[in-house]
Amino acid sequence: AAYVASLGAGPAIPTEEQYGPEGADIAKGGELFRNNCAQCHNFTGKGGALTHGKYAPDLEDVDPKHIYEAMLTGPQNMPSFPDSVLSEQNKKDIIAYLGEVNSDQTESPGGLSLGGLGPVSEGLFGWIFGLGGMILVAVWVAARTAKAKKS
Numbered sequence: 636a637a638y639v640a641s642l643g644a645g646p647a648i649p650t651e652e653q654y655g656p657e658g659a660d661i662a663k664g665g666e667l668f669r670n671n672c673a674q675c676h677n678f679t680g681k682g683g684a685l686t687h688g689k690y691a692p693d694l695e696d697v698d699p700k701h702i703y704e705a706m707l708t709g710p711q712n713m714p715s716f717p718d719s720v721l722s723e724q725n726k727k728d729i730i731a732y733l734g735e736v737n738s739d740q741t742e743s744p745g746g747l748s749l750g751g752l753g754p755v756s757e758g759l760f761g762w763i764f765g766l767g768g769m770i771l772v773a774v775w776v777a778a779r780t781a782k783a784k785k786s
């Protein structure tokens with residue numbers, strides 16, 4: 636580690652004060668996450684596919700310190716987010732948001748979370764069950780009307 640560190644200047648290892656949850660604004664973190672990270676890591680950090688077989692990993696079990704470091708360094712295809720782009724407070728907020736949405740204690744206020752994959756899975760669910768239900772009702776009504784006419 637000392638040899639690698641001697642090869643060039645890199646960002647310092649963040650301290651608990653920087654990535655800890657004290658003083659973090661979770662709602663703001665959610666907004667920042669959706670604006671800066673969700674295009675690759677999905678809405679609640681479930682990860683997703685990128686071009687050329689690359690993918691952005693699931694962030695569910697990633698250590699807060701590691702999230703902070705990833706934002707500073709930008710591994711592989713990921714852009715880096717230095718303090719001039721996302722301030723220390725912004726990073727803290729994002730980490731707190733990820734901790735909140737992936738905590739076992741957090742219930743999904745909408746009921747089923749559908750894997751936290753966002754509008755595609757939710758839309759599909761709406762189409763299949765919502766529209767499917769309405770079609771079934773329409774068929775049932777039509778069948779009853781046809782029967783009533785016959786008798």
Ligand code: HEC
Nearest residue numbers: 671672675690691692697701702705710711712713714716
């Ligand atoms: C352009 C797509 C892209 C964006 C935007 C992006 N990431 Fe990433 N992220 C990646 C990729 C790809 C990797 C995997 C890098 C690797 O394999 O080394 C990654 C890795 C990570 C990791 C390491 C996960 C692990 O298990 O080691 C964390 C943490 C992370 N990203 C957090 C974030 C946060 C927070 C943001 C927003 C501030 C963000 N990323 C924005 C593509 C992205």
